[in-house]
Amino acid sequence: xxxxxxxxxxxxxxxxxxxxxxxxxxxxxxxxxxxxxxxxxxxxxxxxxxxxxxxxxxxxxxxxxxxxxxxxxxxxxxxxxxxxxxxxxxxxxxxxxxxxxxxxxxxxxxxxxxxxxxxxxxxxxxxxxxxxxxxxxxxxxxxxxxxxxxxxxxxxxxxxxxxxxxxxxxxxxxxxxxxxxxxxxxxxxxxxxxxxxxxxxxxxxxxxxxxxxxxxxxxxxxxxxxxxxxxxxxxxxxxxxxxxxxxxxxxxxxxxxxxxxxxxxxxxxxxxxxxxxxxxxxxxxxxxxxxxxxxxxxxxxxxxxxxxxxxxxxxxxxxxxxxxxxxxxxxxxxxxxxxxxxxxxxxxxxxxxxxxxxxxxxxxxxxxxxxxxxxxxxxxxxxxxxxxxxxxxxxxxxxxxxxxxxxxxxxxxxxxxxxxxxxxxxxxxxxxxxxxxxxxxxxxxxxxxxxxxxxxxxxxxxxxxxxxxxxxxxxxxxxxxxxxxxxxxxx
Numbered sequence: 062x063x064x065x066x067x068x069x070x071x072x073x074x075x076x077x078x079x080x081x082x083x084x085x086x087x088x089x090x091x092x093x094x095x096x097x098x099x100x101x102x103x104x105x106x107x108x109x110x111x112x113x114x115x116x117x118x119x120x121x122x123x124x125x126x127x128x129x130x131x132x133x134x135x136x137x138x139x140x141x142x143x144x145x146x147x148x149x150x151x152x153x154x155x156x157x158x159x160x161x162x163x164x165x166x167x168x169x170x171x172x173x174x175x176x177x178x179x180x181x182x183x184x185x186x187x188x189x190x191x192x193x194x195x196x197x198x199x200x201x202x203x204x205x206x207x208x209x210x211x212x213x214x215x216x217x218x219x220x221x222x223x224x225x226x227x228x229x230x231x232x233x234x235x236x237x238x239x240x241x242x243x244x245x246x247x248x249x250x251x252x253x254x255x256x257x258x259x260x261x262x263x264x265x266x267x268x269x270x271x272x273x274x275x276x277x278x279x280x281x282x283x284x285x286x287x288x289x290x291x292x293x294x295x296x297x298x299x300x301x302x303x304x305x306x307x308x309x310x311x312x313x314x315x316x317x318x319x320x321x322x323x324x325x326x327x328x329x330x331x332x333x334x335x336x337x338x339x340x341x342x343x344x345x346x347x348x349x350x351x352x353x354x355x356x357x358x359x360x361x362x363x364x365x366x367x368x369x370x371x372x373x374x375x376x377x378x379x380x381x382x383x384x385x386x387x388x389x390x391x392x393x394x395x396x397x398x399x400x401x402x403x404x405x406x407x408x409x410x411x412x413x414x415x416x417x418x419x420x421x422x423x424x425x426x427x428x429x430x431x432x433x434x435x436x437x438x439x440x441x442x443x444x445x446x447x448x449x450x451x452x453x454x455x456x457x458x459x460x461x462x463x464x465x466x467x468x469x470x471x472x473x474x475x476x477x478x479x480x481x482x483x484x485x486x487x488x489x490x491x492x493x494x495x496x497x498x499x500x501x502x503x504x505x506x507x508x509x510x511x512x513x514x515x516x517x518x519x520x521x522x523x524x525x526x527x528x529x530x531x532x533x534x535x536x537x538x539x540x541x542x543x544x545x546x547x548x549x550x551x552x
Contacts, residue, residue: 063137063145064153067105072181072188074101075163079177079184082170091171098167106160108133109152114404122352122361154550155195157401159188161321166202168325175203183209190292193283196276196549198297198317205292213291221518223288224525228532230281233274234547236539237499241267242275243545245492250459253469258477259485261469267492268459269452270499273301276315279547302451302503305443306426307418310451318398327394336386343393350400351409388423392416402458407466411457418450 078098085091116129134145145151166184169175178184187205215223249256249264256264277298284294297317304310311319331337348368352361375382392413399412426432431439460466486493502510517525 063133063141063143064151067153067156068159068189069185071102071105071159071163072185074098075167076178076181076184079167079170082167083177095167095171099164102160102164106156109150109156111404112150158197158199159194161199161318162202163188165199165321165325169201169203175206178206190287192286192290193280193294196279196283196547197315198280198283198294199321200294200317201321204295208292211291215289215291218518219288221520221525222514223285224529225285225514225517226281226288227285228529230278230285231536232532233278233281233499235278235536237495238271238275238278239545240495240539241492241499242271245489246271247545250461250465250469253465253472256472257481257485258473258475259479259482261472262477263485263489263493265452265456265459265469265473267496269302269448269455270496270503272455272459273298273503274499275545275547276549279549300503300507302448302500303444304447305440306422306447307415307450308422310447311415311419318401322394322398326397327390330390330393331386332390333387336389340386340390340393343397344389347393347396347400350404388420391419395419406463407457407460410463411454414454414457415451418454 075098078094082091082094085094112129116127119125120127129148129150131145131147131150134143134147134150137143137145138147166175166187170177178187183206186209187200187202190200190205193200246264246267249260250268253261280297284297287294295317297315299313299316301310301313304313326343329337330340330343348364352364371385375385395416396409396412398415399408399410402408402411431442456469457463457466460469517528520528
């Protein structure tokens with residue numbers, strides 16, 4: 062209950078700063094107010110998300126014995142009589158999402174794209190809107206707040222659409238995602254040395270499906286519930302595994318986060334045009350995190366020497382400088398996207414690999430002899446290659462630590478026993494059928510899926526009720542004994 066005050070604090074801070082920004086004409090003061098908002102929000106987020114990381118990294122690097130202490134827990138214990146352990150810092154549910162939402166509010170006011178909300182109750186309603194509060198999608202203030210002042214309306218079509226996508230979200234999460242997680246994926250990632258290379262490979266593919274149906278299933282439910290309440294939230298997923306390259310994938314996956322990072326980080330840094338002072342500052346911060354994760358003075362020294370060499374090359378060669386500054390902002394954005402999910406080597410590697418994938422494709426498409434082909438074979442090949450790369454990077458996203466990730470990749474390379482494949486297929490045939498169902502429904506054409514969606518929407522209400530009851534009954538029968546929390550609750 063005490064963590065409720067965090068969302069109250071974020072609401073008050075950005076509501077007050079928003080009004081100050083709006084009423085201040087002096088550009089220096091406006092920048093200071095914006096900096097205050099960004100600093101306060103990121104400080105609160107970093108306190109809960111990265112305190113143990115920084116403490117451990119400093120201890121490993123310098124041989125100190127610093128101990129993380131939860132002063133907020135002590136304050137709560139003294140003030141309200143709670144019994145929080147001051148040696149632990151819990152990550153409040155949804156803090157990453159509502160922090161980015163309140164930051165977007167002050168950023169949009171600073172850019173003069175939004176006027177401040179008059180009522181703090183209305184602003185608090187925007188920040189704490191329950192359907193998407195705990196796991197997104199991240200809703201921009203300029204998209205949501207104007208809807209507060211519109212009269213409630215819900216057409217027959219929108220009611221049917223909301224019901225349809227809620228049911229779709231439940232099927233994704235419970236019937237597909239939880240089933241393959243409990244019965245296969247989680248087991249392999251928990252003990253990779255007990256499974257063959259084929260099982261490890263299939264677990265990686267299964268996790269790519271699981272993380273999609275789990276997260277997109279949640280946002281389907283959130284968007285549907287919001288629509289029933291008269292609020293239209295933006296799409297967060299657009300069939301990401303139909304993407305034909307890494308850049309396209311990130312325009313289809315977790316669109317609310319990708320677009321947030323693009324609009325509030327990538328473009329202000331200079332985009333693909335040039336590098337700004339912010340580019341070098343943020344890149345220095347990323348390198349600092351890498352040094353802390355490495356916890357080695359030799360690695361830190363190597364990074365410093367490498368940076369100096371790159372700066373010398375950029376100074377000597379204008380062409381090299383242009384290439385570096387063109388892509389460094391992409392890498393910063395993807396690396397920060399990785400660190401947003403957590404402070405570990407795994408998330409940094411995952412973000413870095415995806416950044417390299419986007420940068421590499423930018424050059425590859427200029428020389429690729431196959432880029433101009435868009436027939437069925439070429440499209441299938443591009444989608445398969447992109448999905449394979451994304452699945453490979455996901456092993457670092459899912460594995461609990463770097464050792465587990467490398468162990469799984471090692472098992473695929475050294476323990477891929479073809480003789481056991483028939484037995485494995487037979488033993489897990491229900492999991493394979495569920496995975497096949499998930500991928501087929503994902504890769505169906507938009508026209509086919511839209512046709513069946515509209516058929517459901519246009520049915521009489523009593524028929525919709527019967528179909529909904531039947532689907533809920535089927536979903537209930539598929540519930541596993543071990544319920545799996547939404548994956549993005551942990552972020």
